[in-house]
Amino acid sequence: MILRFRGKKISSLVTVVPQHETRFEDELGNFNFSREKSLRLKRVMGFDRHRTVTGTTCASDLCLTGVRHLVSTGALDLDEIGALVFVTQSPDHFIPPTSNLLQGRIGLGRDVFCMDINQGCAGFVIGLIQSFMLLELGPIRTVLLLNGDTLSRRACQRDRNIYPMIGDAGSVAVISNDSAGLPITAFLQMDGSRCEALTVPAGGFRMPSDASTSIEIDVGDGNYRSKDQFYMDGPAVFSFVQTEVPPMIDAVLSAAGKSRDEIEYFLFHQPNKFMLEKLASAMHIDPARMPNNVVENYGNASSVTIPTNIALNLASSVTARTIPTCMAGFGVGLTLSALVMDLGPMTRCDLVEHQDVRQAVGVS
Amino acid sequence: MNTVLKILSEIRPEFDFSTSEDFIADGMLDSLDVVTLVSAIDKHYRISIAGTEIVPENFSSTAMIAALIHRNGGRL
Structure with a gap:
C-alpha cells in the first residue's frame, strides 16, 4: 500500500543507548564455536561492540531518558503533546499499555492519546506513519514518537546467531505539522504467513512460559536457546530482505516521483553489515549514501537503528539543512515499510547515554 | 575449482569437501x-x-558454487 502525507516533520530526535558496552571478543567464550571461526564471522557481519541494558532496565526507561534530554535542552514543550506513540516488542508489562505508563511517568495531560504498537525492525517508519495519521486529526498538533527495545533480555547469550548483533536502545522523535513541508510518500506491506521467521515462541497466551520453556537447549547448529527467547530463521529473513526490499524501494520512489539520484541518504534498518552491503550492491547505491555502521558500534536495536543512524551519522547536517532521504524498515511480522521524506532542519538531533538506574517518576 | 575447495577448507577445515556431493545436506x-x-x-x-542468489542450493557442491561465481561475473 502507498500512503501520502503532506506538511509533517520531525522537529527533534534523540537516540538513547545504554552505557553498558560489550565487545564481541569478550563474548567468544559463550559460543560453541572455535574462536577463529567466530572472528571470521565478526569481519563479515560487522560484530564488534554492542550496548545492552543491565538488570531490569526497560525500553521505556531509555525513552524516558530521551524525553528528559529533549525537555532539558528546550527542544520539547510537554504542553504541546497531543499523542504518545510507543513502538516496542519489550513492553514493561502485558497490562497496562507501556505508553500509558510513560504518560504517567512523564506527567503528560489526560487529553494525550496513548498507543502501543507491537512492531520491530520496520517500527520507526510505521511509527512515523501512525504519527502522521494522528496529526491529521485536528486537535493533535504534536506527537511524541518513542521507539525502544531491550531484546538482549530475550536473547540467549549462547546463541551466536542472535546475541552478538543485538543492541538495546530507545529513541524519541517529536513529530509536528509543518506548513512548508514537502510531500511524504510511504510504502507499507505485511505478510503474516511468514511471521514465524522471527518470534519469541513462549511467554504469551498461546504458549505460556513454564519451567520447560525456560530451558536453554542445543538447537542442533551449535547454538543454544529456549522457547522464552528470541528466534530468527536467518536464511528465511535474509531471503525476504534481499527479495522484497529492492522492489519496495523502486515502488516508493516511483510513487514519490523521485529517482535514486535525488535521494541523498538511504537510511535503512541495519540488521547486520553483510545484509545491508548486499542490498546496496543489488540497488547500485553508493555505500557512502547508505550508512552501515550502527551494528558494529551499538548493535541492532530493532526499530531504533534508523534513529540511531540519523543521530550517529547525520546530526550536524540534519540540524543545519534539509536532507532528502529514503528510509526503509523490514523484519518481524514479516513487515516492509519505507518512506520518502525530507529530514531537517531539526532543532536537535542527539545521541545520549542512559545509566541503568531505575528512573524516578516524572520528568523534572 | 581448486580455489573454491581451498576457500571451503579454510572455512570448515575439519571437512573434506572433495568427498561430498551435497555440502548442505551433509x-x-x-x-x-x-x-x-x-x-x-x-x-x-x-x-x-x-x-537473491544466496540460497542453500547454490552452495551444495563445488559445481553449483562455480556456476554461481560464473553467473555473477567471476572468472574461474
Missing part, C-alpha cells in the same frame, strides 16, 4: 558458513554475488 555448511563463504568469494573474485 551438514558441512550452515547458514553463517555460507555468509562467510560468499564474503570470501566476493573478495577473491572481485564480484558481488547477488543477495
Whole structure:
C-alpha cells in the first residue's frame, strides 16, 4: 500500500543507548564455536561492540531518558503533546499499555492519546506513519514518537546467531505539522504467513512460559536457546530482505516521483553489515549514501537503528539543512515499510547515554 | 575449482569437501558458513554475488558454487 502525507516533520530526535558496552571478543567464550571461526564471522557481519541494558532496565526507561534530554535542552514543550506513540516488542508489562505508563511517568495531560504498537525492525517508519495519521486529526498538533527495545533480555547469550548483533536502545522523535513541508510518500506491506521467521515462541497466551520453556537447549547448529527467547530463521529473513526490499524501494520512489539520484541518504534498518552491503550492491547505491555502521558500534536495536543512524551519522547536517532521504524498515511480522521524506532542519538531533538506574517518576 | 575447495577448507577445515556431493545436506555448511563463504568469494573474485542468489542450493557442491561465481561475473 502507498500512503501520502503532506506538511509533517520531525522537529527533534534523540537516540538513547545504554552505557553498558560489550565487545564481541569478550563474548567468544559463550559460543560453541572455535574462536577463529567466530572472528571470521565478526569481519563479515560487522560484530564488534554492542550496548545492552543491565538488570531490569526497560525500553521505556531509555525513552524516558530521551524525553528528559529533549525537555532539558528546550527542544520539547510537554504542553504541546497531543499523542504518545510507543513502538516496542519489550513492553514493561502485558497490562497496562507501556505508553500509558510513560504518560504517567512523564506527567503528560489526560487529553494525550496513548498507543502501543507491537512492531520491530520496520517500527520507526510505521511509527512515523501512525504519527502522521494522528496529526491529521485536528486537535493533535504534536506527537511524541518513542521507539525502544531491550531484546538482549530475550536473547540467549549462547546463541551466536542472535546475541552478538543485538543492541538495546530507545529513541524519541517529536513529530509536528509543518506548513512548508514537502510531500511524504510511504510504502507499507505485511505478510503474516511468514511471521514465524522471527518470534519469541513462549511467554504469551498461546504458549505460556513454564519451567520447560525456560530451558536453554542445543538447537542442533551449535547454538543454544529456549522457547522464552528470541528466534530468527536467518536464511528465511535474509531471503525476504534481499527479495522484497529492492522492489519496495523502486515502488516508493516511483510513487514519490523521485529517482535514486535525488535521494541523498538511504537510511535503512541495519540488521547486520553483510545484509545491508548486499542490498546496496543489488540497488547500485553508493555505500557512502547508505550508512552501515550502527551494528558494529551499538548493535541492532530493532526499530531504533534508523534513529540511531540519523543521530550517529547525520546530526550536524540534519540540524543545519534539509536532507532528502529514503528510509526503509523490514523484519518481524514479516513487515516492509519505507518512506520518502525530507529530514531537517531539526532543532536537535542527539545521541545520549542512559545509566541503568531505575528512573524516578516524572520528568523534572 | 581448486580455489573454491581451498576457500571451503579454510572455512570448515575439519571437512573434506572433495568427498561430498551435497555440502548442505551433509551438514558441512550452515547458514553463517555460507555468509562467510560468499564474503570470501566476493573478495577473491572481485564480484558481488547477488543477495537473491544466496540460497542453500547454490552452495551444495563445488559445481553449483562455480556456476554461481560464473553467473555473477567471476572468472574461474
